[in-house]
Structures are given as C-alpha cells and as structure tokens.
Amino acid sequence: MTITSTILNTIPGNPLDGLRYADSRWSRLRQPPRHETSVVEVSATPLTDIDWDMIVCGGTLGILIATVLVQRGWKVAIIEQTLLQGRKQEWNISRTELQVLIELGLLTDGELEQAIASSYNPARISFLGGPDFWIRDVLNVGVDPFYLLSRLKQRFLQFGGCIYEHTAFQNLIVHPEGVAIQVLQPQALTLKTRLVLDMMGHFSPIARQARNFQSPDGVCLVVGTCAQGYTHNQTGDLLVSFTPIQHQCQYFWEAFPAREGRTTYLFTYLDNHLHPISLEFLFEEYCRLLPEYQGVELSQLQFQRALFGCFPCYRQSPLHSPWNRILPIGDSSGNQSPLSFGGFGAMIRHLSRLSEGIHEALTADVLDRNSLNLLQPYQPNLAVTWLFQKTMSVSIDQTLPPNQINELLSTVFQAMDELGDEVMRPFLQDVIQFPALYRSLQSTGLNNPRVIARIIPQVGIPNLLDWSRHYGILGLYSILSPILQKLSPITTKLSPKTRYLYHRWRDAVQYGSGQDYDKKT
Ligand SMILES: Cc1cc2nc3c(=O)[nH]c(=O)nc-3n(C[C@H](O)[C@H](O)[C@H](O)COP(=O)(O)OP(=O)(O)OC[C@H]3O[C@@H](n4cnc5c(N)ncnc54)[C@H](O)[C@@H]3O)c2cc1C
Known part of the structure; x- marks a missing residue:
C-alpha cells in the first residue's frame, strides 16, 4: 500500500478515486490528437422562438457573469451538470481584487466580509540555496x-x-439567428439562445473541439491537502522550492492557513505532454517531502481533504471560438497565466471587462465570432509568461544542472525584491507590466549575466525570439493604453457597433499591458 492510498483512505468521499479519475483525464490529454465526439454543428436553417439572450454552460464561475448580466436586464439561464454549489476549499486571492464584487452589485460589504473565510500575512518566496523574500497582502x-x-x-x-x-x-447547433442547445436532464431538452458562454472548464467539450482536440503545450500538475495538526500556521508560502530537479521536474510548494487547517500544495510545470509523471506519483512525492517542508510527521496531521488538479495550457490562448454566438470564458478559454492555477483570480480580474463587453455585444447585436473574439483578445503580458513557464520546467529529453532553476529564480526574485513592492506585487498577482519587467530583466542581467546566459540553451532560440516579439508588443501596448483611455469620452457619439469595437480595442490594450492593475490598486 502506498502512503498516498493510506492517507487518502482516511478522508471521506473517496479522494483516491477522484485522483485516479483526474489521472485518466491527464493521460487522455497526453495522447496524440485523436478524434473525440464533436458537439458543435453549424446549420444555415433559421431558428425561431428563441427564449434566452444568453445561456451559460457550466455554473461554477459562470454564475458570476450570469448574475451581472441578469441584473442588467438580460434573459439568462445557466446549465450545470451537478449542483451549483462550489467546493469546500477556499480560493486564494488578494483582497483589493475582490472590490469588483461590490462595484458590480454582486455582494454587499457585509457579504464580502462573510465570503472571506481566512486571511494571513506575510507570505514567503524562497528557492533552494537562496534567501527568503517576504511580501504582505x-x-x-x-x-x-x-x-x-x-x-x-x-x-x-x-x-x-x-x-x-x-x-x-x-x-x-449554431443557426444564423441563435443557438439550439441539447441538454440531458434526465429527459432530453432543447434550449434556444442568442449567445452561449462556454464555462465548462479545462475539459469543456466545446473548447476541446475548438482546439481540434489538440494536446496541451504545457501542463501544471498540482497535488496537496488541507490538514490540521501543524505547529506553525500563521504565515504562508507563495512559491517555495527546497529540492533540486528530480524526475525531470522542479517541485514548487505553496502553503497557507485555511479555515479548516493549513493547505499545502506541491506543483510542477511540465513543458510537454510526453512527460510520464502522473498525479498519483506526484501525490506520493508530496507525502515523501511534506514532513521536510513543514517540519511535521505525517502521523501528526489530521487530513481534512485532498486537493489535486491538472491544468493544461495552450500557446493559442485565450481561445478564439471558430463559431458565431459562442464565447469561451473561465478555464475553458485559457485566459489565465500558464504560471498560475488561479482561474478564480483571473475571472475576478476580468469580470468587469467581460460583463460590460457582453452587455454591449448583446445590445449592439454583434454576436459573430470576429466581434466576440475581441472579448478574448491577444494579451502580450500573458504571452510573455510562456517563457517563464519554460524556464521553470525541464523537457523530458533535457539534462540541466540540478539547481539551475532554483538559481535563476533566486536571482530574478532578488532583483525584483531590490526594485521594491511595485515590481514584485503585480508579478505575484499574475500581472506583467512592461516597466517592471524591463527593470527586472535589466537588473538581473547586470547582476548575474551567467545565470541569464544559461537560459538560452534551456528554452531555445525560437522560443526566445517569439518571446522578444511579445515583449516588444507589451512595450507598445504600454504606450498606447493611456492614449486610448483619453479618447474614451468621445465614443458616446459612435453607433453601438462602432462603440463596441472601440471599447474592445481599448480594453485589449489596457489589460494586455497590465494597466488595469494600476486602476484597481
Ligand atoms: C486544487 C485547486 C486549487 C485551486 N486554487 C485556486 C486558488 O487558490 N485561487 C484561484 O483563483 N483559483 C484556484 N483554482 C482554480 C479555480 O478553481 C478554477 O480556475 C475555477 O474553478 C475555474 O472555474 P470554471 O467555472 O471556469 O471551470 P470549472 O471550475 O472547471 O467549472 C466548470 C463547471 O462546468 C460544469 N460542467 C462541466 N461539464 C458540463 C456539462 N457537460 N454540462 C453542464 N455543466 C458542465 C462543471 O460541473 C462545473 O461546475 C484551484 C483549482 C484547483 C483544482
């Protein structure tokens, strides 16, 4: 019997079965592209008796956008295959980001306070052989x-x-006037709507088809638990590594106080789908290393729940729908950074932009794919993070010095720490801004050119060139964003359709340069 099965068997709800199910999904993703069942068809025949303005498929984060839109007077329905009730494990986020829930009228101040189940300070960042860095809030x-x-x-x-x-x-079936959705209730039922939001998560059948059933370009595997019995549970870890590369993986850890104990995660980035590591293997590694990481014996801990996930990421992100009247949002769209598994945070960050954009699209009746895809625009600040993920992972056929990733991260974080909170803070919140990135790279390059030079063979010249392109566009977006903001007031005179297009470009440049962050902090 493995340590994994011993521990998971003590937790109610059969988490071992859940872990194995997640592994079977991960294993299917690793296989070369093959035909899966198509779920989207297009038909030129007219559709009548359309009941809904918008149907949201998948209710977990779908309820956020659905509630904003229903408050604005649209007829909205949600389809959820289970119960729309969320999960026990908290979503971690920074407090300032949550203000949008009040601004959009989703929660009152009192409700927001009640929704916050735990909070702690400060958090640590640390890599093997380097100093600890601390950050608050x-x-x-x-x-x-x-x-x-x-x-x-x-x-x-x-x-x-x-x-x-x-x-x-x-x-x-996508018709010219709307979409007919077939659901199973248990009886089959057809729902007709003007617009569909695909919010069925990473494994959404609509998103899989839109991506031609392609394998992901990178994956983040995460395992962990929430447990009681830790002697120290006041501070947290945002990104910690205390081991060299093992099994072609660099292991990273995260830990923080939770309402029902302390949550600890082990996660690793795999740069391609050929990697043989399974979630069950990673859970065994988690059990092996947890005592050293947290200074506890496993026998001291009372495990409350097991946590795991496989987060596929695709270079072609955010996903653009090939069909009219369908918009992927949330995990299905891949609009969060490949460095983070913070899809709730990403959704909160884009909630105001997306809900306003959908409202304008419904008002101007611009539901063709080109117009809708402007709501999930290219974001250079997201694109540049691909290289960071690559520097934090090891290809299956690569031999790297065992401490290369730790040394690189220590050096980069040292530079960011010296440049101050305004550089470190947005980066840790998944927001990359040109000035902060430029200063960090300059400082890292000057302080430790040897460490930077070692990245070149690790990531390869084509990836570096691709990255330079996104970096250049990020710089350009940073210059353009304030100009487009200033022009906003004159757009009131435009037609709804032109105004819709203008607002989407303005938002693309603002969010793509990370300047939305400055507005919110
Ligand atoms: C272990 C773990 C820890 C995490 N921690 C954090 C964190 O601290 N902070 C953070 O920001 N994020 C965190 N996340 C990520 C966050 O949970 C996800 O990004 C978020 O749940 C994505 O929401 P979603 O609605 O897009 O997709 P999902 O959460 O995958 O929800 C999809 C919904 O669609 C429904 N659905 C699927 N198929 C169908 C179908 N055929 N018909 C109808 N309904 C369907 C599902 O039942 C589900 O309700 C964590 C994730 C994991 C796994």
Missing part, C-alpha cells in the same frame, strides 16, 4: 466558494435568472 485571502456561490445564486434567481441543475450539456 498578496493572495493572502481565502474566499469561501460555498458562501459566495450561494449568495450569487440567490441574487441571480431574484433577478429572474433560471438555473438548470443536474442538467448536462450534450451538443449544440
């Missing part, structure tokens, strides 16, 4: 998904929204 707040989703559900229903629970999306 970053990803240090835990939001209770159960509470948040139940409040939103109530508000959504109050405003006339409709939720189909235990209702699984089956397939859909």
Whole structure:
C-alpha cells in the first residue's frame, strides 16, 4: 500500500478515486490528437422562438457573469451538470481584487466580509540555496466558494435568472439567428439562445473541439491537502522550492492557513505532454517531502481533504471560438497565466471587462465570432509568461544542472525584491507590466549575466525570439493604453457597433499591458 492510498483512505468521499479519475483525464490529454465526439454543428436553417439572450454552460464561475448580466436586464439561464454549489476549499486571492464584487452589485460589504473565510500575512518566496523574500497582502485571502456561490445564486434567481441543475450539456447547433442547445436532464431538452458562454472548464467539450482536440503545450500538475495538526500556521508560502530537479521536474510548494487547517500544495510545470509523471506519483512525492517542508510527521496531521488538479495550457490562448454566438470564458478559454492555477483570480480580474463587453455585444447585436473574439483578445503580458513557464520546467529529453532553476529564480526574485513592492506585487498577482519587467530583466542581467546566459540553451532560440516579439508588443501596448483611455469620452457619439469595437480595442490594450492593475490598486 502506498502512503498516498493510506492517507487518502482516511478522508471521506473517496479522494483516491477522484485522483485516479483526474489521472485518466491527464493521460487522455497526453495522447496524440485523436478524434473525440464533436458537439458543435453549424446549420444555415433559421431558428425561431428563441427564449434566452444568453445561456451559460457550466455554473461554477459562470454564475458570476450570469448574475451581472441578469441584473442588467438580460434573459439568462445557466446549465450545470451537478449542483451549483462550489467546493469546500477556499480560493486564494488578494483582497483589493475582490472590490469588483461590490462595484458590480454582486455582494454587499457585509457579504464580502462573510465570503472571506481566512486571511494571513506575510507570505514567503524562497528557492533552494537562496534567501527568503517576504511580501504582505498578496493572495493572502481565502474566499469561501460555498458562501459566495450561494449568495450569487440567490441574487441571480431574484433577478429572474433560471438555473438548470443536474442538467448536462450534450451538443449544440449554431443557426444564423441563435443557438439550439441539447441538454440531458434526465429527459432530453432543447434550449434556444442568442449567445452561449462556454464555462465548462479545462475539459469543456466545446473548447476541446475548438482546439481540434489538440494536446496541451504545457501542463501544471498540482497535488496537496488541507490538514490540521501543524505547529506553525500563521504565515504562508507563495512559491517555495527546497529540492533540486528530480524526475525531470522542479517541485514548487505553496502553503497557507485555511479555515479548516493549513493547505499545502506541491506543483510542477511540465513543458510537454510526453512527460510520464502522473498525479498519483506526484501525490506520493508530496507525502515523501511534506514532513521536510513543514517540519511535521505525517502521523501528526489530521487530513481534512485532498486537493489535486491538472491544468493544461495552450500557446493559442485565450481561445478564439471558430463559431458565431459562442464565447469561451473561465478555464475553458485559457485566459489565465500558464504560471498560475488561479482561474478564480483571473475571472475576478476580468469580470468587469467581460460583463460590460457582453452587455454591449448583446445590445449592439454583434454576436459573430470576429466581434466576440475581441472579448478574448491577444494579451502580450500573458504571452510573455510562456517563457517563464519554460524556464521553470525541464523537457523530458533535457539534462540541466540540478539547481539551475532554483538559481535563476533566486536571482530574478532578488532583483525584483531590490526594485521594491511595485515590481514584485503585480508579478505575484499574475500581472506583467512592461516597466517592471524591463527593470527586472535589466537588473538581473547586470547582476548575474551567467545565470541569464544559461537560459538560452534551456528554452531555445525560437522560443526566445517569439518571446522578444511579445515583449516588444507589451512595450507598445504600454504606450498606447493611456492614449486610448483619453479618447474614451468621445465614443458616446459612435453607433453601438462602432462603440463596441472601440471599447474592445481599448480594453485589449489596457489589460494586455497590465494597466488595469494600476486602476484597481
Ligand atoms: C486544487 C485547486 C486549487 C485551486 N486554487 C485556486 C486558488 O487558490 N485561487 C484561484 O483563483 N483559483 C484556484 N483554482 C482554480 C479555480 O478553481 C478554477 O480556475 C475555477 O474553478 C475555474 O472555474 P470554471 O467555472 O471556469 O471551470 P470549472 O471550475 O472547471 O467549472 C466548470 C463547471 O462546468 C460544469 N460542467 C462541466 N461539464 C458540463 C456539462 N457537460 N454540462 C453542464 N455543466 C458542465 C462543471 O460541473 C462545473 O461546475 C484551484 C483549482 C484547483 C483544482
């Protein structure tokens, strides 16, 4: 019997089965592209009796956008294959980011306070052989998904929204006037809508088809637990590594106080789908290394729950729908950084932009794919993070000095630490800005050119050239963003359609340069 099965068997709810199911998904993703069932068809025949303005397939984060839109007067329904109720494990985020929930009228001040289940300070960043860096108020707040989703559900229903629970999306047909969605309830049912939001997560069948069933370009595997019995549970770790490269993986750790104990994660980036590591193997590694990481014996701990996930990422992100009237949002769109598994945080960051954009698209009736894809625009600040993920992972056929990744990260974080909070803070919140990136690179290059030079063979010249292109565009976006903001007031005179297009370009440049962050902090 493995340590994994011994521990997981002590936790109610069969987490071992869940871990193995997640592994089977990961294993399917690793196989070369093959045909899976197509769920989207296009038809030129007219569609009549359209009941809904928008149907959201997948309710976890879908309820956020659905509630904003229903409050603005649109007819909105949600299809959720299970119960729309969230999960026990908190979502970690920074407190300032949550203000948008109040601004959009989703929560009152009091409800937001209640939704915050835990908070701590400070958090550490540390790599083997290097110093510790400390930061305050970053990803240090835990939001209770159960509470948040139940409040939103109530508000959504109050405003006339409709939720189909235990209702699984089956397939859909895109017609010129709308979309007919087939669901299984258990009886089959057809729902007709002007717009579909695909919010069915990383393994959404719509997103899989839109990506031609392609294997991901990178993956982040995460395993962990929430447990009681730790002697120290006041501070957290945002990014810690205390081992050299092992099994062609650099292991990273995260730890923080949670309402029901202390959460600890082990995660690793795999740069391609050929990597043989499974989640179950990684869980065994987690059990082996946890005592050394946290200074506890496993026997001291009372495990409350097991946590795991496989986060595929694709270079072609955010995903652009090849079909009219379908918009991928949330994990299905891949609009979060490949460095982070903070999809809730990414959704909160883009909530105001996306909900305003969808409202304008419905108003101007611009639901063709080109117009909708402007809502998930190219973001150079997201594109540059691909190289960072590459520097934090080892290819299956690569031999790197065992401490290369730790040395690089120590050097980069040293430079960011010296440049101050305004550089370190947005980076840790997944927001890359040109001035901060430029200064960090300059400082790292000057202080330790040897470490930087070693990246070149690790990531390869084509990746570096590709990165330089995104870096250049990031610089350009940073110059353009304030200019486009200044022009915003004159757009009131434009037609709804032209205004929609202008606003999307303005938003693309603002968010793509990370300047939305400055507005919110
Ligand atoms: C272990 C772990 C820890 C995490 N920690 C954090 C964190 O601290 N901070 C953070 O920001 N993020 C965190 N995340 C990520 C976050 O949970 C996800 O990014 C977020 O849940 C994505 O939401 P989503 O609605 O896009 O997709 P999902 O959460 O995958 O939800 C998809 C929804 O669609 C439904 N669905 C799927 N198929 C169908 C179908 N055929 N018909 C109808 N409904 C369907 C599912 O039931 C589900 O409700 C964590 C994730 C994991 C796994």
